[in-house]
Structures are given as C-alpha cells and as structure tokens.
Amino acid sequence: MLVLAQISDLHLDGTPRATERARRVIDHLRALPIPPDALLVTGDIADHGAEPEYEEAAALLGLHGTGPHTSALPFPVLPCPGNHDSRAPYRKALLREPASEGPVNRAHRVGDAMVLMCDSSIPGADEGLLDEETYGWLEGTLDELDELDELEGGTPVLLAFHHPPVALHHPLPDAYQLQQPQRLASLLERRPQIAGVITGHAHTPAATVFAGRPLVVGPGVTWTLRLPWEGEGVADRDAPVGLAFHILDDEHRLTTHFRVV
Numbered sequence: 001m002l003v004l005a006q007i008s009d010l011h012l013d014g015t016p017r018a019t020e021r022a023r024r025v026i027d028h029l030r031a032l033p034i035p036p037d038a039l040l041v042t043g044d045i046a047d048h049g050a051e052p053e054y055e056e057a058a059a060l061l062g063l064h065g066t067g068p069h070t071s072a073l074p075f076p077v078l079p080c081p082g083n084h085d086s087r088a089p090y091r092k093a094l095l096r097e098p099a100s101e102g103p104v105n106r107a108h109r110v111g112d113a114m115v116l117m118c119d120s121s122i123p124g125a126d127e128g129l130l131d132e133e134t135y136g137w138l139e140g141t142l143d144e145l146d147e148l149d150e151l152e153g154g155t156p157v158l159l160a161f162h163h164p165p166v167a168l169h170h171p172l173p174d175a176y177q178l179q180q181p182q183r184l185a186s187l188l189e190r191r192p193q194i195a196g197v198i199t200g201h202a203h204t205p206a207a208t209v210f211a212g213r214p215l216v217v218g219p220g221v222t223w224t225l226r227l228p229w230e231g232e233g234v235a236d237r238d239a240p241v242g243l244a245f246h247i248l249d250d251e252h253r254l255t256t257h258f259r260v261v
Contacts, residue, residue, distance in 0.1 A: 002111045002248040004158075005029055005036040005075075008200025009220035011084065012056050013047035021221050022060050025241045026073070028261045035074040036245065038110045040117070042200035042218055043082025043162030045094065050086075054093035064096060078108050080117040082162035082201060083126045083176065087119075105137045113195075113248055114145060118161040120178055128163025128178040128201070135183070142191055156252040157191070160198040164217050166210055170227055172234055173202035185211035196254035198246060203235075205242060205258040214254045218244045 010022045029039060041061065046053035058064050061079075062072040081090055081104050088099035095104075103119035116138065120128035130138075138159075145155055165181035167174045178184065178199075188194055188211040196214040203220030204227070219242025223235040230236075240260035247255045 001250060002113050003036045004038050004040055004110070004115070004198075004246045004248070006040040006042060006160075006198060006200075006218040006244040006246060007221055008042040008162075008218040009044040009082070009203055009222055010041070010057065011044055011047040011220075011222040012053045012060075014052065014056070018047070018222060019056065019060075021241050022057075025221055025243055025261050026060055029075075029243070030073055038076045038078055038108070038115065039073065040115070040160050040198060040218075040246075041077060041079040042160055042198065043080055043121070044084040044200065045079060045082070046085055046090070049084060049089055051089045051093040054089055058094050058096075063094065076108070076110070078106070078110075078115060078117050078160075080104065080106070080161055081119050081121045083121050083128065085121060087121070087123065103131060103134045103137075105134055107141050112155065114141075114155055114157045116141060116157060116159050118159060120161040120163045126176040128161070128176070129180065130161070130178070130184060135187070138187065142193070145193075154193045156195040156248060157193050158196055158198060158246075158248065158254070159194060162199060162201045164199045164202060164206075164215065165197070166208060166215065168202050168204070168206055168208075168217065170202070170204070170225060172225065173204075176201070181210075188213055195248060195252045196246075205244065207256060214256075216244065216246065216254070216256045218242070219258060219260075 224239035
C-alpha cells in the first residue's frame with residue numbers, strides 16, 4: 001500500500017500570509033506519526049514565477065538543506081509546475097538545475113509504483129496543455145517501464161499535473177482547464193497500468209472520473225474556491241488550508257481522503 005500526500009497552489013509571493021499557510025501544512029505533514037511515502041506538489045508553487053519565491057519554496061519543502069527555515073522532510077517531495085510558475089526560474093531556484101524553457105517532466109519510483117509528474121503549463125497562458133514533448137516523454141517512459149517490469153500484473157502508474165482535463169462546474173477553473181483532453185483520454189485507454197490522475201489548479205477538493213480512471217483534484221493552500229451555490233465571491237481566503245492523502249492499494253485502486261489544517 002502506498003500513501004501519497006498532496007498539496008497544491010501555494011502561490012508563494014513573499015507575503016507573510018502565503019508563507020504562514022504553506023508552513024502550516026508542511027509542519028502538519030512533518031508531525032504525522034507515520035509519514036507518507038511522498039508528497040506531491042501539483043503546481044502554482046510561486047505566484048509570480050520569481051526566483052525568490054522558488055528559493056522560499058525550496059526552503060519550506062526542505063529540498064536543498066539551506067536557508068533560514070529549511071528542515072528536511074521525512075519523505076521525498078515531488079513537484080510539478082502550474083500556470084503561475086515560470087520554467088527557467090523554477091528549474092534554477094527550486095530544482096537547482098540549469099535554467100531552460102522546456103517542459104519539466106519527471107518520473108519517480110515510489111515503493112512499487114511510478115509517479116509521473118508532468119508539466120501542463122503553457123508559458124504566458126493560464127490554460128493547460130500536455131505538449132508534444134511531454135506526450136513523447138510519457139509514451140517513452142511507459143514503454144520503458146513495460147520492458148523493465150518484472151512484477152506480476154504490472155507496475156501501477158499515477159499521472160500528476162496541474163490542470164484538470166474536465167469541467168468542474170465553476171466558471172473560473174473551467175475557463176482554464178487542460179486543452180485537448182481527448183488525447184489524454186486516448187493515452188489512458190491504451191495504458192491500463194495508469195491507476196489514476198491527480199491534479200490541482202482549481203483550489204477546491206474534487207473527485208470524478210476521466211476516461212474510466214479516477215481523477216482527483218487537490219485543494220489549494222492559499223485559498224479555497226467558493227462554488228456558485230455557496231455565496232458571492234470566488235476566493236474564500238478564510239477557509240483552512242487543505243491537503244489530500246491518496247492511497248494506492250495492492251489492487252491498484254486509488255482512494256483519496258481530504259483534510260484541512
């Protein structure tokens with residue numbers, strides 16, 4: 001059994017409010033009696049895509065072991081970009097890699113599963129897209145996994161990226177969802193080892209089905225989306241910080257629990 005924590009949409013911007021909310025959820029995860037197997041951070045880590053925002057994120061997430069607030073976490077941290085993120089500063093300050101503008105895609109072995117953190121951002125736009133390079137990387141990674149797989153029944157795979165590929169029935173996230181979702185659906189139909197899809201972006205916990213697989217949307221750290229029937233105003237800035245716990249069991253079934261801090 002695999003347990004993955006998820007946070008999303010930190011929108012770190014140098015303000016005390018954003019820092020406090022991010023630190024609150026990180027401290028909560030650090031204090032768990034049994035740590036998760038990994039933490040997914042599904043985009044919009046920075047609010048303006050600036051290097052100092054990623055330097056703060058790296059310190060809060062314990063990625064580099066330096067900084068005034070750095071404390072190593074007892075689990076790996078697996079990030080991916082969102083529409084507020086900027087690829088070159090993200091690579092340079094968060095990942096400590098050479099700055100470049102190509103999509104940031106990473107494959108992580110966590111226990112007996114593979115977690116594929118994909119870049120659905122479009123530089124300069126709020127909509128999402130898994131581009132040609134990303135689909136090529138996905139197909140190649142999955143082919144290689146098939147060739148190397150020695151586990152009976154196959155290695156389960158989870159896809160994680162920022163933009164949901166379906167409407168969530170609120171005009172704000174629905175205006176900026178993943179483009180060309182039919183291509184992703186085709187990939188899922190051809191790849192039965194993919195056990196589910198995990199996204200962020202919408203600032204609201206949600207669960208649905210996409211192409212016959214579970215699709216889970218993690219809540220936002222910075223604020224929570226107020227749904228149309230919940231009253232006026234889009235952003236509930238007084239809502240508690242949200243997070244998710246995803247369990248991938250031995251039957252490759254994905255179960256999600258939502259919590260607030």
